[in-house]
Amino acid sequence: MWKRSPSPEESWSDAEGGNENGEWPIKGVVGEEVDPDGTSRYEVRWGNWSRKDGTNTTWQTDITDRSDLVNSWKKAQGHKRNALAQDSLDMEVSWPDDAVHKRFTSLRAQAYEEKKRKRLEKPSAADWDKEIELACRHADEPDAEDGNAASRLRVRRGTPRSTPSSDIPRSSSFKHTRGPTPSNPPSSSKRGASVRTSSPSIGDGAFRSLMFKLSSSTVESPTDRSRGVKEGSKNSIKNRPVKPGPAGNSKPASSAVKGDVIFVRNTKTLRGRALLQSNWNQAAHDAGAADIRISNEIVDGDIEQHLHKFKYMERSYRFDNDGLQSIFDVDSGAFLSCRCTTCQRASQCDCQTESEITNERGHKLFAYYGGLFAFCIPQGVEVIECNKYCSCSSLCGNRVAQKPRDVPIEVFKTKQCGWGARCLVALPKGKVLGIYTGRREDVDNLPPEHIGYVFDLDGTEVRGQHNAGDKFSVDSYDCGNWTRFVNHSCSPSMKVFSVVFDTIREVHMPYVAFVAARDIPAGEELTIDYEPSAAEEMAESTGKQKRKMSPTALLCKCSSKRCRGWIKQ
Numbered sequence: 001m002w003k004r005s006p007s008p009e010e011s012w013s014d015a016e017g018g019n020e021n022g023e024w025p026i027k028g029v030v031g032e033e034v035d036p037d038g039t040s041r042y043e044v045r046w047g048n049w050s051r052k053d054g055t056n057t058t059w060q061t062d063i064t065d066r067s068d069l070v071n072s073w074k075k076a077q078g079h080k081r082n083a084l085a086q087d088s089l090d091m092e093v094s095w096p097d098d099a100v101h102k103r104f105t106s107l108r109a110q111a112y113e114e115k116k117r118k119r120l121e122k123p124s125a126a127d128w129d130k131e132i133e134l135a136c137r138h139a140d141e142p143d144a145e146d147g148n149a150a151s152r153l154r155v156r157r158g159t160p161r162s163t164p165s166s167d168i169p170r171s172s173s174f175k176h177t178r179g180p181t182p183s184n185p186p187s188s189s190k191r192g193a194s195v196r197t198s199s200p201s202i203g204d205g206a207f208r209s210l211m212f213k214l215s216s217s218t219v220e221s222p223t224d225r226s227r228g229v230k231e232g233s234k235n236s237i238k239n240r241p242v243k244p245g246p247a248g249n250s251k252p253a254s255s256a257v258k259g260d261v262i263f264v265r266n267t268k269t270l271r272g273r274a275l276l277q278s279n280w281n282q283a284a285h286d287a288g289a290a291d292i293r294i295s296n297e298i299v300d301g302d303i304e305q306h307l308h309k310f311k312y313m314e315r316s317y318r319f320d321n322d323g324l325q326s327i328f329d330v331d332s333g334a335f336l337s338c339r340c341t342t343c344q345r346a347s348q349c350d351c352q353t354e355s356e357i358t359n360e361r362g363h364k365l366f367a368y369y370g371g372l373f374a375f376c377i378p379q380g381v382e383v384i385e386c387n388k389y390c391s392c393s394s395l396c397g398n399r400v401a402q403k404p405r406d407v408p409i410e411v412f413k414t415k416q417c418g419w420g421a422r423c424l425v426a427l428p429k430g431k432v433l434g435i436y437t438g439r440r441e442d443v444d445n446l447p448p449e450h451i452g453y454v455f456d457l458d459g460t461e462v463r464g465q466h467n468a469g470d471k472f473s474v475d476s477y478d479c480g481n482w483t484r485f486v487n488h489s490c491s492p493s494m495k496v497f498s499v500v501f502d503t504i505r506e507v508h509m510p511y512v513a514f515v516a517a518r519d520i521p522a523g524e525e526l527t528i529d530y531e532p533s534a535a536e537e538m539a540e541s542t543g544k545q546k547r548k549m550s551p552t553a554l555l556c557k558c559s560s561k562r563c564r565g566w567i568k569q
């Protein structure tokens with residue numbers, strides 16, 4: 001039985017969406033239909049139109065949320081164009097807000113519970129500890145570029161074959177092949193690959209030639225891998241039937257067959273910093289990202305013991321709590337997805353229907369222009385990028401932070417602040433450089449040494465103080481990427497913003513993205529302000545009020561002219 005929605009509370013003009021001016025030129029009516037099993041279905045009827053053949057038609061759609069409503073409205077508009085006459089224009093319109101949203105939320109909650117239950121039944125994979133053990137084996141030894149010859153073999157097949165994988169000798173790094181990590185869906189790694197070819201500006205040509213001069217000779221680049229180039233050799237071995245042998249032995253193994261492309265890396269045994277760099281590079285390349293380098297020009301010991309245990313994760317998170325992981329994995333139905341071919345204008349992209357950020361003329365604002373962050377979104381407001389359910393391609397202007405890093409980064413030893421990070425090429429203002437990764441968790445009860453490495457989710461670093469709303473944070477003390485080495489400066493070169501692309505906003509687990517706040521010359525240290533609110537307070541203060549120093553404050557060594565003297569710790 002279809003019931004017209006009782007007591008209209010909200011009119012279309014208040015609802016989000018509609019045309020560019022926020023208007024709803026075709027009016028509709030929302031009603032409720034109760035199925036025989038007692039469940040409610042919501043439906044919108046957009047009015048009746050007379051067809052050319054004299055018959056009448058009604059455009060009506062089931063709705064579960066506002067995105068359905070917007071899509072339905074668009075279809076109704078097309079319907080109107082194809083009809084001769086239209087009546088029922090004066091129908092009262094309402095949105096049974098609470099009811100629809102309650103139903104939507106409860107369905108989603110049910111799905112989460114189900115997923116959580118399933119995950120908790122499975123044992124969690126803790127096998128990367130074995131890798132730590134391997135990496136630590138040489139941790140105390142000095143860097144050694146020579147030693148026993150060891151070979152790494154990588155076999156890539158054109159078509160899947162049934163050869164048992166145990167036939168092929170593998171080092172521990174084979175666990176991290178180019179497949180997606182659990183939190184990176186397969187589509188995202190695919191997207192990454194196509195993005196690479198499509199954004200030559202900074203990422204590919206110029207930078208790659210530079211990188212090969214800078215990189216350790218043991219690093220295999222994704223470009224070379226895809227070309228089938230053997231490291232250290234000028235000859236391509238693509239499609240040449242080379243048979244692999246066990247590590248450290250040039251004798252061919254029996255499992256390789258004609259047509260296999262085999263990459264033989266006759267590298268020397270790596271130790272210390274070189275080993276760490278090689279492992280990090282492997283992880284970065286596997287995520288489709290550019291090189292990562294580690295350098296220490298300050299002779300002050302080399303790599304600290306705990307860094308050898310650091311797991312480099314360019315774009316993925318670690319979830320120790322399976323419940324949290326299941327919250328992050330949102331069901332497809334909960335995503336707002338667009339039907340654009342390229343999302344050039346926020347006002348036309350369905351993903352932006354929830355955006356409340358408008359300019360003085362009331363037009364919705366877009367976070368990015370020309371692939372760069374436009375700094376028009378207020379601090380703390382999340383950017384919603386297109387997601388895997390959107391119809392637009394990887395070239396879409398609303399896919400920026402989700403693309404793999406295409407500039408080389410060096411983690412280097414600073415004079416004053418331990419390790420820091422810098423980019424080896426010049427960066428334009430607005431260049432998005434990466435996302436803060438690590439362990440997603442509830443920050444309570446963290447060991448004290450972790451505190452300096454925790455970001456809360458509104459993009460403000462947590463330094464020993466947690467608000468009730470900061471439930472989930474990212475801790476990068478023992479896993480994460482280069483952003484974990486970014487030091488504080490009172491005149492920072494980067495800013496952070498929150499961005500969502502592989503989950504929904506309601507989950508409250510956005511990524512924290514790092515963006516160049518101004519043009520940055522190659523080699524300048526990349527820094528952020530750990531406490532941007534203090535900078536704002538300082539700018540607003542008359543100079544008479546003294547900033548109250550936190551008891552756990554850390555002496556700031558940023559050497560900026562505008563240094564505030566200390567950082568909250």
Ligand SMILES: C[S@@+](CC[C@H](N)C(=O)[O-])C[C@H]1O[C@@H](n2cnc3c(N)ncnc32)[C@H](O)[C@@H]1O
Pocket residue numbers: 416417418419420452453484485486487488489554555556557558567
């Ligand atoms: C996110 S970590 C940055 C990486 C760190 N330098 C390292 O070697 O691991 C934050 C820590 O770096 C140090 N640090 C960062 N910026 C600093 C600054 N401007 N002055 C003093 N210490 C700083 C502090 O010890 C802080 O807790």
